[in-house]
Amino acid sequence: MNRSQSAGFILSLILVFGCFSYSLSAAEEIPTLFNPKTTMLENGMQVVVIEDHRAPIVTHMVWYKVGAADEPAGKSGIAHFLEHLMFKGTAKIGSGEFSRIVAENGGQDNAFTSQDYTAYFQNASADKLPLLMELEADRMQGLLLDDDAVGAELQVVLEERSQRTDNNPSGLFREQWIAAQYLAHPYGTPVIGWRNEIEKLTTQDAIDWYKTYYAPNNAILVVAGDVEAETVFQLARKYYGPQKPMEIPPRIRVQEPPQLAKRVVEMRDERVREPSWRQSFLAPSARTADVKEVRALEVLNEILSGGPTSRLYSALVRDQKVAAGAGSYYDATSYDPSIFVVYGTPASDATIDQVEAGIWEILQDILNNGVGDDELQSAKNRLLASAIYARDSVSGAANIFGAALTSGEKIENIVNWPRQITEVTKEEINRAARKLFDEKSSVVGKLLPEEK
Missing domain, CATH: 3.30.830.10 (Metalloenzyme, LuxS/M16 peptidase-like)
Structure with a gap:
C-alpha cells in the first residue's frame, strides 16, 4: 500500500x-x-x-x-x-x-x-x-x-x-x-x-x-x-493523553442540488486498448440513510456482482458472451452520499452498446420483477461468509473500524453487520433499487480508443 x-x-x-x-x-x-x-x-x-x-x-x-x-x-x-x-x-x-x-x-x-x-x-x-x-x-x-x-x-x-x-x-x-x-x-x-x-x-x-x-x-x-x-x-x-485538544471546525460541506439530467462522459485516448463502459448513480451512505436501505443495496450489489453466479457475470460473460467482464460496486462508508456503479468491458467481437443494453436489460428486470428467493439467500450466504473470513485479518479489522468510524458510522452497526444482512427482505431490495436506478442522477462513462 x-x-x-x-x-x-x-x-x-x-x-x-x-x-x-x-x-x-x-x-x-x-x-x-x-x-x-x-x-x-x-x-x-x-x-x-x-x-x-x-x-x-x-x-x-x-x-x-x-x-x-x-x-x-x-x-x-x-x-x-x-x-x-x-x-x-x-x-x-x-x-x-x-x-x-x-x-x-x-x-x-x-x-x-x-x-x-x-x-x-x-x-x-x-x-x-x-x-x-x-x-x-x-x-x-x-x-x-x-x-x-x-x-x-x-x-x-x-x-x-x-x-x-x-x-x-x-x-x-x-x-x-x-x-x-x-x-x-x-x-x-x-x-x-x-x-x-x-x-x-x-x-x-x-x-x-x-x-x-x-x-x-x-x-x-x-x-x-x-x-x-x-x-x-x-x-x-x-x-496520547498529553496531546492537547483543539477547536475543530465543523464539518460542513457543500451538498448536492437536485440532479435533473443524465450525463454522458466520453473520452478517447490513443493509449486505450480495450474500451470500457460504466454508469454511476448517486447512492446513500451509512451515515446519510436508514441502515435498512444501505444493507439492501449491499445485498443488491452482491446479487449483481458477487462472483461467477451473479446476474451480470453469468448473463453477459458466460451466457451471452458479449462482455469480457461485468460487475458492480457500492461503498456505503463515505461521510456524504456515495455512488453505486455498474460496469462492463465488451468481448473482442462485441460493442460497448451491446454491453450497455445487456446491463440495462438486467437492471430493468430487477425493477420490473424484483429479485428471487434463491438469489437473495445465496447473496446473504456469501456475505455472511465474508464476515467470518474477515476476522482472519488483524489489519483488516483495524481498517474496517477506522474507515467506518471516521466516516460517521455507528460502532453497533459495524459489529452487527452480519445480522443486519440476514434481515434484508426482497421488498427492501426492490424498493431500494427503484429509488437508486434513476438516470437523472446518473453519469454514463465511456473510455474508448482513439478513432482511426
Whole structure:
C-alpha cells in the first residue's frame, strides 16, 4: 500500500471473500463482526481495541477525521500532501527516521488519504506497541516543516500524479467521470488534487492544515492484534493523553442540488486498448440513510456482482458472451452520499452498446420483477461468509473500524453487520433499487480508443 493510496476500498475488505459459500442453520447464532472494546481519553481521542491472540502481532492505526473533501477551494491535494509531509520529522525524530525506526524494529509503516479521512499505520510484533505509540503521538502535534522539505516533497507528489493519473488514461478518465457525477459536492475533486492547484501549495498551507485538524479530539486510535484492551487504554493515556485538544471546525460541506439530467462522459485516448463502459448513480451512505436501505443495496450489489453466479457475470460473460467482464460496486462508508456503479468491458467481437443494453436489460428486470428467493439467500450466504473470513485479518479489522468510524458510522452497526444482512427482505431490495436506478442522477462513462 502506498502512502498516497485513496483507500476507498477499505470497508470492502469484509466483502472480498464473497466467493465462499456459507449457510446458517437455525441452531447457529449469527456471528458479529469482531468484538471491539472502546474508551475515550480525556482529551477527546477515541480508542478502539480488537483483541486477536492467534499470533503475536499488532496493527496500530491513527485515523484523522479529515480528508480531501474538507479542503478549502483552490487548495485541492493539501490533505494528501500533508500525509506525505508527516514523515519529515519532529524535534525528537529526524526527517525520514520514523520509517527507519519502525523497520529496524521489524515493522512496516505507511499511510493513506481518502475523501473523508487520513490514516497512518504500523504493523509489528505486539511487544513494539509502546514504541509505535510514542512515535505516532510525537508527530501528532510535533511536526516540523520548512520550505526546503516542503518544496522537495511537492515535486514527489507532482511526479506521483504524473505516474498514476496524467500518464494513465484510465486515471484521467475516472477524474472526469467522477467530476461529472457531483455537481457541487467536493467528492468531484480528486484526492490527489488538480495539478494546477497542487503546484501552488505552500509551506504555510501545509502548516495551516496541520494545525487546524491534527489533534487528539479529531482522531481515532485503532489497535488490533495480540493485546489486552486495558493495557492498550493505559498506553494510550500515557502517550496520547498529553496531546492537547483543539477547536475543530465543523464539518460542513457543500451538498448536492437536485440532479435533473443524465450525463454522458466520453473520452478517447490513443493509449486505450480495450474500451470500457460504466454508469454511476448517486447512492446513500451509512451515515446519510436508514441502515435498512444501505444493507439492501449491499445485498443488491452482491446479487449483481458477487462472483461467477451473479446476474451480470453469468448473463453477459458466460451466457451471452458479449462482455469480457461485468460487475458492480457500492461503498456505503463515505461521510456524504456515495455512488453505486455498474460496469462492463465488451468481448473482442462485441460493442460497448451491446454491453450497455445487456446491463440495462438486467437492471430493468430487477425493477420490473424484483429479485428471487434463491438469489437473495445465496447473496446473504456469501456475505455472511465474508464476515467470518474477515476476522482472519488483524489489519483488516483495524481498517474496517477506522474507515467506518471516521466516516460517521455507528460502532453497533459495524459489529452487527452480519445480522443486519440476514434481515434484508426482497421488498427492501426492490424498493431500494427503484429509488437508486434513476438516470437523472446518473453519469454514463465511456473510455474508448482513439478513432482511426
